[in-house]
Amino acid sequence: MPTSSIPFNRSSLAGRELEYITQTIANGQIAGDQAFSRKCQALLEQALGVKRALVTTSCTHALEMAALLLDLQPGDEVIVPAFTFVSSANAFVLRGARPVFCDVRADTLNLDEAKLAALLTPRTKAIVPVHYAGVACEMDAINALAAPRGIAVVEDNAHGLFGKYQGRWLGTLGTLAAQSFHETKNITCGEGGALLINDPRFAERAEIIREKGTDRARFFRGQIDKYSWVDLGSSYVMSDVLAAFLYGQLELWPGIQEKRRTIWQRYQQALSVWAAARQIRTPVVPAHCEQAWHMFYLLLPSLAARTALVAHLKARGILAVFHYLPLHLSAYARRWGGKIGDCPVTEDISDRLLRLPFFNAMTEDQQAQVIAALLEFNPSPSP
Numbered sequence: 001m002p003t004s005s006i007p008f009n010r011s012s013l014a015g016r017e018l019e020y021i022t023q024t025i026a027n028g029q030i031a032g033d034q035a036f037s038r039k040c041q042a043l044l045e046q047a048l049g050v051k052r053a054l055v056t057t058s059c060t061h062a063l064e065m066a067a068l069l070l071d072l073q074p075g076d077e078v079i080v081p082a083f084t085f086v087s088s089a090n091a092f093v094l095r096g097a098r099p100v101f102c103d104v105r106a107d108t109l110n111l112d113e114a115k116l117a118a119l120l121t122p123r124t125k126a127i128v129p130v131h132y133a134g135v136a137c138e139m140d141a142i143n144a145l146a147a148p149r150g151i152a153v154v155e156d157n158a159h160g161l162f163g164k165y166q167g168r169w170l171g172t173l174g175t176l177a178a179q180s181f182h183e184t185k186n187i188t189c190g191e192g193g194a195l196l197i198n199d200p201r202f203a204e205r206a207e208i209i210r211e212k213g214t215d216r217a218r219f220f221r222g223q224i225d226k227y228s229w230v231d232l233g234s235s236y237v238m239s240d241v242l243a244a245f246l247y248g249q250l251e252l253w254p255g256i257q258e259k260r261r262t263i264w265q266r267y268q269q270a271l272s273v274w275a276a277a278r279q280i281r282t283p284v285v286p287a288h289c290e291q292a293w294h295m296f297y298l299l300l301p302s303l304a305a306r307t308a309l310v311a312h313l314k315a316r317g318i319l320a321v322f323h324y325l326p327l328h329l330s331a332y333a334r335r336w337g338g339k340i341g342d343c344p345v346t347e348d349i350s351d352r353l354l355r356l357p358f359f360n361a362m363t364e365d366q367q368a369q370v371i372a373a374l375l376e377f378n379p380s381p382s383p
């Protein structure tokens, strides 16, 4: 029997989160756009060199804001990877857009830029690259297709905060980018997100959309003497209680990333020989990508091998989990005619991918237990 159980993820305090929350309450500032929200935004703007950052209630909501900012209309098309979280597509579908699913590359599991050109039509309004596991998509190739056609690029950077592509920060390479601070992400406040605005044309309208379609942000800055309803919008403002928690983590981001780098590299060093001998693949990180250390996954040789490994780990008190199901084959997306064979790489890897326990407070001892359990595992040879 296992001596202890090791979760897939467990959130933890990084530093002064509780002290900062107490401060917001003591100051009587717990709604949105107060001191800690502004600190989070200033930190993101400075660290990344992004024109404007707005903290939001979630990454999903930041993507919804992007869809509103781009004025998506029924019938417009948005290209999203078939291997991603539902929000990468749903945020645009809410505006009536049609998601067009693009397969992913077999190496990085990112949107396959080589398959993009064939999916472009005169109705394509946006492309949504997802930097899977915090490893960059081929942004130069994606932007080279999008820019001359006036197509917006919205980075779903939920995994990629503080990762880089060709020396440039992820989240600064598209027209807009969405961040997540959900508890499963490197830096968290439980539920939260941010919209990064790289094209300054969108900055003022983004504030309005985030504030229920009103110009309240300008009113708070004293630029107008009353605020009113001026555009579409919703309630996408993060509470300052959560922003206080978030700032407690964000201000320590280099240390958090360093911890995660150590965990990731320990997995890689301990498992590479074992994996190679068993037709198990570890993550591919191209030399021009500095990853964000979000995830360590294994690609097993088959679904049967993955099922066996999950059971093997579970018997030892270790929780490892699979990831996205092919989005084009989901019950909801079938209405757009998705069928088996449309995105063969996604369909293949989705059955074989397994994510290992990985969280900021993971101890060396916990990781040693996971590694020891893996090294004991031999998938039965494929027939």
Ligand SMILES: *Cc1c(COP(=O)(O)O)cnc(C)c1O
Residues within 6 Å of the ligand: 057, 058, 059, 060, 061, 084, 085, 087, 088, 130, 156, 158, 159, 179, 180, 181, 182, 191, 192, 193
């Ligand atoms: C986590 C995640 C989201 C959604 O984030 P929320 O903050 O929970 O809305 C979107 N896209 C990807 C790729 C994610 O991993």
